[in-house]
Amino acid sequence: SSGETQGIFKATKDDYQKVYDEIARLLVDKDDYDDGSYGPVLVRLAWHASGTYDAATKTGGSNGATMRFAPEGDHGANAGLKHARDFLEPVKAKFPWISYSDLWTLAGVCAIQEMQGPIIPWRPGRQDRDVAFCTPDGRLPDASKDQNHIRAIFGRMGFDDREMVALSGAHSLGRCHTDRSGYDGPWAFSPTVMTNEYFRLLMDEKWGWKKWNGPAQYEDQSTKSLMMLPTDMALIKDKEFKKHVERYAKDSQVFFKEFSDVIVKLFELGVPFESTPEDRISFKVSDD
Ligand code: HEM
Helix, strand or coil: CCCCECCEEECCHHHHHHHHHHHHHHHHCCCCCCCCHHHHHHHHHHHHHHHCCEECCCCCCCCCCHCHHHHHHCCCHCCCCCHHHHHHHHHHHHHHCHHHHHHHHHHHHHHHHCCCCCCEEEEECCCCHHHHHHCCCCCCCCCCHHHHHHHHHHHHHHCCCCCHHHHHHHHCEEECCCCCCCEECCCCCCCCCCCCCCHHHHHHHHHHEEECCCCCCEEEEECCCEEEEEHHHHHHHHHHHHHHHHHHHHHHHHHHHHHHHHHHHHHHCCCCCCCCCHEECCCCCCCC
């Protein structure tokens, strides 16, 4: 059995599509936030819930939704994600049978698809766990670091170079906030639409250090309205990473395909599924 059960209620694929549709509806409804969408911060919530996975000890990952508890919710890397968790509370209230851990990853899938990204097949099976399962601080990446750090953090989760670059393409979405990470600004001109723009900008723009009192970050020399983190720039400084940046900059279909495959893997790290990959659901995108 793969569905959520509460009492005698057993969720079907249609029930999960209803949850998806409700999140999609709220994304349209609550457009008075940031660049007009909660989509990017929902993607970040799903990624930070999943990216704590440690393949060696099989701890962390999206199973558990332990970011609900202070120790993990208060980790510096998770600053601002309360906006995403609070956004989803009415959805949890309407569909109390779904676990927070399934809800957060499903919301990430919904946000990507509704922002015109690729279809992200998803399956349920995560169970919420108590505070004792919170992961230690320091498992998520530090944006001030270089390629060695990227390989150490994502290698710990079980990803290779190609997958690390594909995942980073999520930075075509959203922005940095000075009151969260300390960094400032969006990576791309269309931060609420998923594209391969991040890779094209990395290849085509001239990037220089931003002159300001904040943490060291790059800005584009033509408009000075876009940004890159030191870890973003590491993707073109490192030859092996750069090969993939070039591939994705050239071909957005290749990027979408490889991004979908790798984010399915990310959202499933450490989840004790009883179902098989064939049980994954491809949610229907809302018509506009
Ligand atoms: C935002 C760092 C990888 C998705 C951010 C922010 C930082 C950051 C500093 C700004 C947070 C804020 O101030 O609100 C990093 C580093 C990474 C990494 C150092 C790896 C080396 C990823 C991955 C994904 C992702 C793998 C998803 C697959 C996002 C999204 C936002 C974001 C969607 C925008 C959030 C918003 O608009 O509120 N990231 N990130 N990031 N990140 Fe990453």
